[in-house]
Amino acid sequence: MLAYYSRLALRSLRRNPMLTALMVLTIGFGVAASMTTYAVFRAVSGNPIPDKSAQLFKPQIDNWGHDNGRSSDEPPDAMDYTDAMALMRAHKAEKQTVLYPVGLSVIPANPQSRPFLANGYATYTSFFPMFEVPFKYGGAWPASDDTQHAPVVVISAKLNQRLFGGANSVGRSMNIEGNSYRIAGVVRSWNPQPRFFDVNNTQGFKSESPEFWIPFTRAVDLKIQTWGNNNCNAGSPPGWVGWLHSECVWLSTWVELPTAKAVARYRQYLEAYAAQQQQAGRFHWAPNVRLRNVTQWLDYKHVVPQESQVSLLVALGFLVVCLVNTVGLLLAKFMRRAPEIGVRRALGASRYEVYRQFLAEAAMVGVAGGVVGLGLTALGVLGIGMVFDPDIARLAHVDVSLMLLTVLVAVLSTVIAAFYPTWRAAHVQPAWQLKSN
Amino acid sequence: MLKMTHLSKVYRTEVVETYALRDFSIDVKEGEFVAVTGPSGSGKTTFLTIAGLLETFTGGEYLLDGADVSGLNDNARSKIRNEKIGFIFQAFNLIPDLNVFDNVEVPLRYRGMKSAERKRRIMDALERVGLASRIKHYPAELSGGQQQRVAIARALAGSPRLLLADEPTGNLDTQMARGVLELLEDIHREGATIVMVTHDPELAARAQRNVHIIDGQEVDIAEEPRFHADHATGSHA
Numbered sequence: 289m290l291a292y293y294s295r296l297a298l299r300s301l302r303r304n305p306m307l308t309a310l311m312v313l314t315i316g317f318g319v320a321a322s323m324t325t326y327a328v329f330r331a332v333s334g335n336p337i338p339d340k341s342a343q344l345f346k347p348q349i350d351n352w353g354h355d356n357g358r359s360s361d362e363p364p365d366a367m368d369y370t371d372a373m374a375l376m377r378a379h380k381a382e383k384q385t386v387l388y389p390v391g392l393s394v395i396p397a398n399p400q401s402r403p404f405l406a407n408g409y410a411t412y413t414s415f416f417p418m419f420e421v422p423f424k425y426g427g428a429w430p431a432s433d434d435t436q437h438a439p440v441v442v443i444s445a446k447l448n449q450r451l452f453g454g455a456n457s458v459g460r461s462m463n464i465e466g467n468s469y470r471i472a473g474v475v476r477s478w479n480p481q482p483r484f485f486d487v488n489n490t491q492g493f494k495s496e497s498p499e500f501w502i503p504f505t506r507a508v509d510l511k512i513q514t515w516g517n518n519n520c521n522a523g524s525p526p527g528w529v530g531w532l533h534s535e536c537v538w539l540s541t542w543v544e545l546p547t548a549k550a551v552a553r554y555r556q557y558l559e560a561y562a563a564q565q566q567q568a569g570r571f572h573w574a575p576n577v578r579l580r581n582v583t584q585w586l587d588y589k590h591v592v593p594q595e596s597q598v599s600l601l602v603a604l605g606f607l608v609v610c611l612v613n614t615v616g617l618l619l620a621k622f623m624r625r626a627p628e629i630g631v632r633r634a635l636g637a638s639r640y641e642v643y644r645q646f647l648a649e650a651a652m653v654g655v656a657g658g659v660v661g662l663g664l665t666a667l668g669v670l671g672i673g674m675v676f677d678p679d680i681a682r683l684a685h686v687d688v689s690l691m692l693l694t695v696l697v698a699v700l701s702t703v704i705a706a707f708y709p710t711w712r713a714a715h716v717q718p719a720w721q722l723k724s725n
Numbered sequence: 726m727l728k729m730t731h732l733s734k735v736y737r738t739e740v741v742e743t744y745a746l747r748d749f750s751i752d753v754k755e756g757e758f759v760a761v762t763g764p765s766g767s768g769k770t771t772f773l774t775i776a777g778l779l780e781t782f783t784g785g786e787y788l789l790d791g792a793d794v795s796g797l798n799d800n801a802r803s804k805i806r807n808e809k810i811g812f813i814f815q816a817f818n819l820i821p822d823l824n825v826f827d828n829v830e831v832p833l834r835y836r837g838m839k840s841a842e843r844k845r846r847i848m849d850a851l852e853r854v855g856l857a858s859r860i861k862h863y864p865a866e867l868s869g870g871q872q873q874r875v876a877i878a879r880a881l882a883g884s885p886r887l888l889l890a891d892e893p894t895g896n897l898d899t900q901m902a903r904g905v906l907e908l909l910e911d912i913h914r915e916g917a918t919i920v921m922v923t924h925d926p927e928l929a930a931r932a933q934r935n936v937h938i939i940d941g942q943e944v945d946i947a948e949e950p951r952f953h954a955d956h957a958t959g960s961h962a
Contacts, residue, residue, distance in 0.1 A: 292834060299822050631818045634779055635879070636807020636835040638800045719774035 289641075290648065297649035301656075304621065308653070311617045315657025316664055318610030319698045321603040323661065324668030327690055328676060329600045331683035332493065333592045336480035337420060341582035343546050344418060344484075347375065347558055350576035351535050351565075352521045363576055364519065365589070366488050366537035371561075376412070380557045381543035382550065383418050386504055387411035388539050389489050391515040394500075395463040396451055406447060406464075407515065408500035409486075410507030416442070416473075418544050419485060424448075426458035426473030429503065433472075437505040441469035447499045448474045467510070469502065481683055482591045484582050486540055489516030492591035493679045514538045555579050593680065611705040618653075618709040622646055626716045633718035642714040650706030651699050658698030662686075665694055726887060726918045727753040727776060732785035734771055734941070745771040746782070746941040753920055755886075758913045760932035761922045768941035769922040770891060776920060777810050777889045778802040790886060807835050811880030813909075815892035817872040819864040819879075825851065826860040829879045836883065850878035854908060870901030877908060888912065890921040894928060906931060 301308040335341050349371045350363035367375075372386045387409045395403045415421070416428035425448075429440040441462065448457050461468045482492035511528045517538065524534030545551045555577070562575030580588055629642060637645075666686050673681035734746040745768045753759050763769050774780040775787065778794060787794050790809060794802070811832075812818075819828045829850055833843045851857040854874035864872055873893060880888055893909065894902035910931065913919050921932060929935050937944050 289834070289837075296822075303822060627818070628820050628822075631820060632831065632835075633803070634777065634806065634812050634818075635832040636803050636883075638803035638835075640800065641803075641835060717780075719771075719780040 289644065293645045293648035294652065296645060297652040300621075300625075300649055301652060307617060307621060308656075311614055311621075311653050312656040312660055314610045314613050314617070315654060315698055315702055316660030318607035319657060319661035319694055319701070320664030320668055322600075322607045322697065323665040323690060323694045324672060324684075325596070325600045325603040326693075327665070327669050327684040327686065328672055328680065329592070329596050330690075331481060331685075332596050332680055334481065335583065336482055336484050337582060340418075340420065340544070341484075343544055344582050345381075345543050345545050345551065345554070345579050346582075346585045347541055347543060347554070348578040348580075349558065349562055349565075350573065351537070351571065353571065353573040353576075361576065363578055364537040366517065366519065367539045367541050368535050368537050369532040369539065370535075372539045372541050374561065375541055375543075378557065378561070380554055381545055383414040383544040384542065385412040385414040385418060386539050386541050387415060387485065388504075388507075388514045389486060389516040390502070390507060390512050392465050392500075392512070394447070394451070395466070397463070406499040407496065408498050408502065410502055410504045410512060412504055414544075415485075415501065418542060419480070421478055422476040424474045424476045425456045426471070429472040434503050434505055437509050438503060439467060439469045439506060440472045440503060442473045442475060442501040443471060444475050444497055444499045445477055446497065464500070464502070465510075482586060484586055484591075485542060486516070487585070487589045487591060488540055492586070492589065493677070493683065495679045495682045508532070551579065593676070595676070596680070599675070607701065611701055614653075614702060614705045615708055618650060618706050619712065622709045622713040623716075625713070629713055629716040630718040630720070633716070639714040642716075643710055646710040646713050647703055647706055650702050650710070653706075654699035654702030655695065657702060658695035661694050661698050662691055665690070726755045726757070726790060727751070727920065728786075728788040729772075729776075730786045730788075732775070732787060733783050734768075734775060734780070735783040744941050746775070746938075749785070749938070749941060749943055751936055751943065753918060755918055756913075756916055758910075758919045758931075758933045759921070760929035760935045761920060761938060762924060762926065762929045762935055763938035764924060767938045769924070769938055771941075772938065773889055773891050773920070773922045776887075777812060778806050803835070807832055807883065809886045811883060811885035811888045813873070813876055813880050813888065813890040813893045815895040817864070817869070817876045817896070819872055819875055821864050823863075824860065825856060825862050825864075825867070825875050828864070828875055829882050832879065832883045846882045846884075847878075850882040851875075853881060854878045868901070869897050870904055873897060873901070873905050874908065877905070877912075881912065886918060888917050888919045890919060892923055892925075893921065894925070895923075902928075 337344065348363040348365065349367060351368055351371060352364055376384060376386060389407065390410050391405055391407050393403045394406045409415070412434050413428045413431050424445050428442065429438065433440050441464065443462070448454060451457070451462060452460065457471045457474060460471050462471060477497065479497035483490045483494050518536055519538070520534060520536035522535065524531050524536050543554060545554050558577040558579060559575050562571060562577050565571045566573070566575060632642065669684050669686050672684050729749060729751050732746055732749045733744065736743045736745060749772065761769050761772060771780070775782050789805065794805070797805070820831070826847055829847045830843055833846060848857060851860060854877050856871060856874055856878065859867065859871070864875070867875065890909065894905050897905060906928065909919060909921070921928070923929055
């Protein structure tokens with residue numbers, strides 16, 4: 289019967305091409321507006337590390353208090369060197385890392401190639417397993433390289449392509465700012481969005497992938513300054529060592545806590561550490577610490593841009609308006625066929641069959657609306673850069689799942705819109721229709 | 726075949742109750758050709774729509790093929806309409822978007838019949854009404870008489886036990902009306918039960934029995950019913 293109803297639907301839609309086109313365009317525009325904004329929303333609000341977002345935690349310690357008239361009760365987003373190193377030394381989590389962004393000149397071995405600036409991170413080896421960084425060749429450097437401040441590096445596949453033509457470069461050396469580094473691993477394309485592990489310096493989104501990672505200990509030895517934010521509540525003592533021992537916050541610290549028990553224990557440890565600092569006279573306030581997992585951290589930082597949420601809501605509202613219009617158009621179309629419904633009912637069609645026939649017709653309108661919506665969504669995604677920040681706009685893209693969702697939303701919403709018109713059609717009184725003929 | 730006893734149908738509004746049928750009784754035996762006559766507004770069509778299970782009644786009893794139909798739900802009523810009843814309307818009521826073949830197919834579709842069986846029945850029915858060569862034509866391309874023949878083919882295709890006809894020649898000229906009537910008589914001779922509503926005395930005279938309705942009630946009429954059997958033996962009524 290479905291094939292029969294599909295054939296009837298096609299015939300019916302062809303009979304009133306203008307009305308059909310109007311319905312299809314209405315659905316198409318409504319769905320396209322929703323899907324375009326959804327493409328952005330999906331890109332910015334997705335879970336960047338779904339397997340572990342509940343196990344990775346960002347500790348925060350309030351090392352500023354209410355100095356300098358600071359009114360917030362929240363600890364600073366980043367951590368100073370003293371506290372970060374204390375956490376690393378305590379080693380209270382299964383895995384832990386500290387990181388900060390660096391920008392360094394890479395000097396190719398080929399003298400004809402010019403040096404170029406590359407962005408990367410100084411971190412510990414735990415960074416790679418904690419954040420599930422995928423390797424193409426080799427792997428993370430051993431933990432001993434962290435303690436020995438070794439000149440090792442992990443590079444991106446893109447940088448590997450540029451320097452070594454994509455060959456397996458593990459074990460080879462590269463020159464960064466005049467220092468030779470041994471390559472421990474090559475990372476596949478990896479750029480989680482939002483960049484949850486470095487929200488402090490990216491506002492959550494950065495379209496360029498990190499190009500290299502070097503040991504944190506080595507970077508500190510070489511006095512490599514952060515390429516990100518450095519916030520101080522007071523002036524820092526002079527020199528590199530002075531800065532390291534200041535209360536300036538510039539480091540992101542992450543710990544991996546696989547169980548609720550481990551989380552509770554770590555929270556206790558943070559409290560105890562802050563209390564200890566208070567007793568030592570460094571903090572003049574009660575312990576004020578936070579321990580947020582990835583999702584909580586992204587929520588707290590409002591990483592999803594508010595304009596993305598608002599535009600999605602507005603677009604959904606537009607879709608509802610389009611659907612209300614579609615209800616009216618379908619009602620007019622279906623009720624015009626009341627005589628036909630009367631005849632079909634007289635010839636044995638139950639109300640259920642009338643529902644099936646007319647919902648099949650609505651679904652057909654939905655499919656056509658979905659196809660139009662696909663084209664309009666593609667155009668919308670192309671033009672999204674006019675509304676959103678380019679780093680965010682670049683994240684929005686049309687893939688198979690979005691295409692399927694577009695058609696699905698079009699069909700479902702049209703079928704839902706068709707329920708009332710179909711209900712009216714199914715309740716046409718055949719006797720009245722046949723008498724009035 | 727069709728037995729109504731003390732049947733009533735009341736249309737109620739906030740201010741008035743209108744009896745379309747009042748204490749109406751009729752008993753149509755299997756194989757009968759009965760004409761239900763009466764002036765406009767007398768309740769003929771209401772009787773027909775209730776008989777065809779297109780409308781419910783307010784009081785009384787209605788047995789169709791021996792079964793009480795008063796408590797049936799929509800599905801059961803639709804199934805009976807589809808399997809036991811054929812309708813022929815004054816306005817033909819063909820679906821304009823469907824060609825002749827597809828129009829005749831409609832009731833068979835709701836019966837869930839296999840394609841080959843549907844096709845055989847459709848072609849048989851269309852041959853019987855003389856329109857087998859017009860299967861691709863649309864209703865608008867046919868004369869009134871031809872359209873009514875298609876409607877009759879549609880009614881016959883499902884082999885109904887009961888044919889209900891509402892002024893079947895009302896929209897036709899004399900010649901076409903004669904052809905349609907002869908077709909109905911042929912169908913009756915083959916054993917179908919036909920109940921025809923008409924206000925045309927000449928048409929009613931071709932039936933075996935007349936039932937006259939005025940103001941929703943059956944009334945006796947002085948005239949003797951003229952039997953369809955006369956026609957079969959050659960003495961036209």
